[in-house]
Amino acid sequence: MKTVVHTADSRGYANHGWLKSRHTFSFAGYYDPERVHFGALRVLNDDEVAAGQGFGTHPHDNMEIVSIPLFGDLEHKDSTGRHKVIKQGDVQIMSAGTGIQHSEYNHNADQDVHFLQIWVFPKERGIEPRYEQKSYSAEDRMNKWQTVVSPEGGEALWINQDAYFSLANLDAGETLTYKTNKAGNGVYLFVLNGEVTAAGEKLDTRDAVGVSETDSFEVKAGSYAEVLAIEVPMAFD
Incomplete structure (x- = not known):
């Protein structure tokens, strides 16, 4: 098993007044050659x-x-003709493909x-x-994984990649095992709130660990915690 830890305070930060953005990976004016991507995961902006x-x-x-809105409502317009509002509990995916124009407003x-x-x-x-969005109940991820994005689609949003996004809300003391869906994939575990130990690494709110070269690892909550697991191919064209 291979792990890389990114603490919350190690992220890039930009304050534009109307926008405060924290960059896990190199983005815009923030560049770190050691943090350009994790496998096929290129950007994680908070x-x-x-x-x-x-x-x-x-x-x-x-x-x-x-x-993924965490608080408040985000208004989305794009050149496919979509005009939607995404709220806390919703997840939206946009496949930019050959090219798309869009805007996002509070x-x-x-x-x-x-x-x-x-x-x-x-x-x-x-x-x-293409564009798609769905609403997901927090009750359906209490102490278990709720897959919200996958290449299979179904209840999850379809993604043009062998990638899976899963959310979980854990009570203090609960342990979940994450098992990869595809051989060779890695998992980037991002802590939305709380304290967890994942793949042997202690993490706090907005800390993250990238886990690769294994097909499973454990996530144990030290407090009530909310986590996002982003599973992506580590090798891709």
Whole structure:
């Protein structure tokens, strides 16, 4: 088993006034040659957007982009004609494919929105752009894994990569085993809240551990904890 730990305070940080963003991997003005990606996981941004503010229309191509609101409501428009609001409990995926334009704004004028924006390199390039979102109940991930993104789709959002996103909320003292879905995949475990020990590493809120070269590892909660497991291929074209 191989692990790499990224503590919350080791992330890149940008404060644009209306936007406060913490970058797990190199992004925009933050560059660390040791932290460009974890396998096919390219970006994990922890963003806070001020009331009524947001990202104007901008392009993407050949990237799988997952947005997970943690607090507040995020308004999304894109060139496929979609105009949606994603809320806490929702997960959204956008396959940029051959090219897409989109904007993201705080839907509310009286509170910040806090969300994760995650980019994964695609398995197949040049696909038709697509968009999907679903709501997930926190009750369905109490002390168990709830898969919200997978290449199989179904109850999960479909992703153009052999990648899986799973959420879990653990009571203090509970232990879960994570088993990889695909041989050769690694798992980037990000702690949303609380204290856990994962793959033998002690982690606090917003700490993370990348785990590879194993098909399973344990996650034990030292307090009530909420975690996100991002399973991705470690080798990809």
